[in-house]
Amino acid sequence: MAIALSTVDDRPVRKAPRRPKPAPGTKRLSPLRVIGTLVVWLFTAFNILVLYWLIGAAFKTPLEIFRNPLDLPRQLFVTGRPFRNFAYAWDSAEFGHAFLITVILVAVCSVVIVLISAPAAYALSRLGVRGSGPLTGFIAIGMGIPFQTVIIPLFIVLAKVKLTNNLFGLGVVYVALSLPFTVFLLTGFFRSLPDELEEASAIDGASPTRTFWSIMLPLARGGLITALILNAIGLWNETLLAIVFLQENANFTLSRALFTFYNAASYQSEYGGLLAGVAIIVLPMLVLYILLARRIITGLTLGAGK
Template sequence: MQERRTFVDASWYVLLLIWSVSILFPLLWVFYESLKTNQEFFHDVWKLPTDLQWMNYGDAWTEYGIGSSMLNTVYYVGVSLIVGTFLTAINAYVLTRLEFKGKKLLWGVIMLSLFLPGINALVPQYILMRDLHLTNSLTGIVVLDSFSEIAFYLLMLSGFMQSLPKELEESGAIDGASIFQIFFKIILPLCTAGIVTVAIFKFLALYNNFLGPFIYLGDPDKYTIGVAMYQASQIMQYKADWVTLFAGLMITMIPLVLMYIFLQRNIMEGATLGAVKG
């Protein structure tokens, strides 16, 4: 029995190793291709570069607008993340801790939205944004993504709040605390792990969002990083400068890699805690 368990464990290790290599190898390939010249790239895509061409990163930052689009992305993701996460926390608190008429109906509508593809709302959203003169504006898509609640995040955070004992709010109310004081001083501190988990998922979704900025932004100076990389890839139809494009791709991955390195424990702890409490 022990030998069988050891063999199964070894098999899982081999499968995980193969999976890891399949993920890491393309990233490493893009990295060392970004340090080549275009002549070296077209001569042999597997050969390592002879001289490291770090200037490709500077060219990607300036020529393809990666620098300005990164600043636009910081504004778009930063503001949308803060406002959106705060509104998700408020919504989860109202729907899980407060009692009011129509609560079950509201939950039913939210659950129903899980079965509706988001693309269905694209046309009415665009018409609304156009009528409010919020198209071709970074602030416009910030408003759109901040106030567009996603049921998945709401359900995830609701699982944390539902696990909290009701006596905490009752004791706060006895001491004279208002609903807002209970929310800010009792609920939020106890749900920090859940809020961080939701914020991480929101960050990934916002940073990788392409369709929204692509549709609503028409000015190249306002492009986010996803749209800027798409435009750079379109230029490759007329200009074979693939090594600079690879350098830009590596720059766009830096925030995601840093987030994974520093916050992977928060992701695991938050997801596990939500599964146990929910």
């Protein structure tokens, strides 16, 4: 019995694991953390102030906008016409038809972008395609090229095939310019998925195509939804391409209709109506982002997990 006890006592004592060093800027009262927090809060406060001014000005008369820019709207509420500016903007700018066109165009383009990007991202990240690394880098470079630099060549090409002043031609441009970001985003997301699922699928005799559609694509649902939402927000707010490629009122998107409405509203000093038009375009995407912010952030962080 004594021998057994001595054997137990002679075992080496296991050391506690070394405590990891804190990340830079995570210490309490760190100068970097204080400056970063201050910058974030100042930027947030500025954006909230701008949003408050925009919404408030949309319910004001031009005189109230310039005399009391930060006060609550009053005159239109007193006269019983609080939504007068919104009605004026909706009717004068023909936002009803433009709203329908924008919803259809953005929805179709966002879905097409994701449908093209998902197989491309899967092939680059999971199938071991030769040259997938340089090709992914080439796609990432495409994200850094400002689309303003290719507007003239795009216009010339579309003019030759008679797709200017055409919603289909604008949709093709939207899809082409949005593919690099979406492929890059989904490539990182597919890389974060476990390899064991593909191995088990291959053992069961499933082809790569079946594995993609039946197993990997449902698992990537969070990333697909994130890509879909981000593309929808970006295309909804896009203005420059719509100005260049659309000339007829019947094809105008919301942002293009607002650009045309700006000249008429400024000439008539209808600044309240103009800001109401801006609010009509901004608020739907703002509400959408607020409702789906958690899902968007989760999808982006999961995509950076590997």
